[in-house]
Amino acid sequence: MEFSGLVLICIFFLLLALNVPISFCIGVSTVAAMLISIDFIPATTTVAQRMVGGLDSFALLAIPLFVLSGLLMGRGGVARKLIECAMALIGMLPGGLALVNVMSCTLFGSISGSAVAATSAIGSFMIPEMEKKGYNREFSTAVTCAASTTGMIIPPSNILIIYAIASGGVSISALFVAGYLPGILLASLLMMVCAVYAMKNGFPTEPALPLKLVAQKVWAAVPSLVLIVIVIGGILGGIFTATEAGAIAVLYSLILAVPVYKEVKLDQLKPLFLKAGEISAIVLLLISASSAMSWMLSYENIPETISNALLTISENPIIILLIINLILILVGAFMDMTPAVLIFTPIFLPIAESLGMSPIHFGVMMVLNLSIGLCSPPVGSVLFVGCSVGNTSIDKLIKPMIPLYLAMFVALMVVTFVPAVSEFLPTLLGLM
Structure with a gap:
């Protein structure tokens, strides 16, 4: 690794430690590394060109569209419909309310594409309900935080689109399909932890609803799941590409939130568009x-150097x-998913491919790994939102999170x- 590569890495982590916004950490460290070998004007011009080139992708249009769709779903009354549906289906099982929490977070997270939104929307209702039934508040909050991360793996997921670009x-289509079984596996393992916890503490099950009422609750949630x-x-x-699917998702979410569920008023649309x-x-x-940093890393042969060091x-x-x-788990604890995927995909993907791992397999593994960081201290955004919704503190969540961390690690x-x-699914559908 040449001196400029060391400069890039050192300045990046120095700025990160100083709490500089991650985008500026990346940009400034890349320019600084280039200044080692070329003048200021050519260095900044090259970085600017690489940054613009990194956005020159039709697939990236899907991100703002799915973000807007998720915001509309989050405000459109979807959470309540999904909770009622989950309650009708599995509320009578051991640890019923905890299982409902996991299932609701999984469904809402996959529809909205946001773990933070799932934690806020589902947790604000389920955490108080679980506490009324005798569940520990910290455990209820921990379940919400862990379960919300499943939406990062089950499509439509913005982070999978970002990985596809990086x-x-x-293929975004292959990644989307590949995320289903791992997401279901993670949700199932979290449910097992909840069931064991409930049986160990003797929590009562919820009464089974009449079949007719179950059908009504499920039917009410169908429009949301149809997305x-x-x-x-x-x-x-x-029929359409992933980007075009984003536009369809926005249109469908808009119809669902405004005229169907009537949870979003017309004058509330402008703030949602601005937020998106x-x-x-x-x-x-x-x-x-x-994109500029990845080019610089490649130019300095840093991925190859790291690959040789690992070998x-x-x-x-x-x-x-x-x-x-292990490296990605540590990275996820200190860095948000998006920059982590963008920075470490070019570094670790060639190593994984040299071991015979497909890019689809590695992408799902990486996203699942970094999802653990969303609910891990000190930087986990989901953990902070969960503490806010659950009116508790991070230090009180660590103990109830341990068995949930274990379930996530097993997955x-x-x-x-x-x-x-x-x-399996991408191969079955001819996408690999």
């Missing part, structure tokens, strides 16, 4: 800055994958070392 053009069918079905059927623009601008700035530790693929997962290991979990 990986150099992996997933429309998006994935349209993409797989070749704000979130999209942050994400796209990260993508553009990371000197061991030639055993199991050991190398465990090391990569990660299964996804890492059993490729079929990620690749």
Whole structure:
């Protein structure tokens, strides 16, 4: 690794430690590294060109569209419909309310594409309800935080789109389909933890509802769930691309939120559009800055250097994958998912491919891994939102989070070392 590569890495982490916004950390460190070998004007011009080039992708249009769709769903009364549906279906099982929490967060997270939105929308209702039934407030909050991360893996997921861009053009359709089984696996393991906790503490089950009422609750939630069918079905059927699916999702969410559920008034649309623009601008700035950094990393052969360093530790693929997962878990605890995916995909994907891992398999593994960081201190955004909604503190959440962390780690290991979990559906549908 040349001196400029060391400068890039050192300045990046120094600025990060000083709490400088991540986009500026990336951009400033990249320019600083280039100044080692060329003058100021050519360096800044090259970085600007790479940043603009990083945004020159039709697939990126899907991000602001799915962000807006998620905001509309979040304000459109979807959360309540999904909670009532989950309660009708599984509320009578051991640990019924906790299971309902997991299922509701999974469904809402996949529809909205936001773990933070799922934590806020579902947690504000489920945490008080669980506490009324005798559940510990901290455990209820921990369940909400952990379950909300499943929406990052189950499509439509913005982070999977970002990974597709960072990986150099992996099929978004294949990634979307690949996320289903790992997401269901993670939700199932979290439910098992909840059931054991409930039986150990003797929590009562919820009364079973009459079949007619169950059918009514499920039917009321169908319009919300249809969004997933429309998006994935349209993409797989070749009716529209992932980007066009984002536009369809916005239109459908708008119809659902305004005239159908009547939860969003016309005068409330402008703030939602502005919020979607704000979130999209942050994400796209990260993508553009990371494009310049990725080029610089490649120019300095840093991915190859790291690959050779890992291979000197061991030639055993199991050991190398465990090391990569450990690094990503530590990264996820200190860095948000989007910059982590943009920065570390170009570094670790070539190593994974040299071990025989497909880009689809690695992408799902990486997103699942970094999802753990969303509910991990010190930077986990979901953890902070959960504490706010649950009116508790992070230090009180650590103990109840431990068995949930364990369940998430088990899911990660299964996804890492059993490729079929990620690749079965894409292969079955001819996407790989």
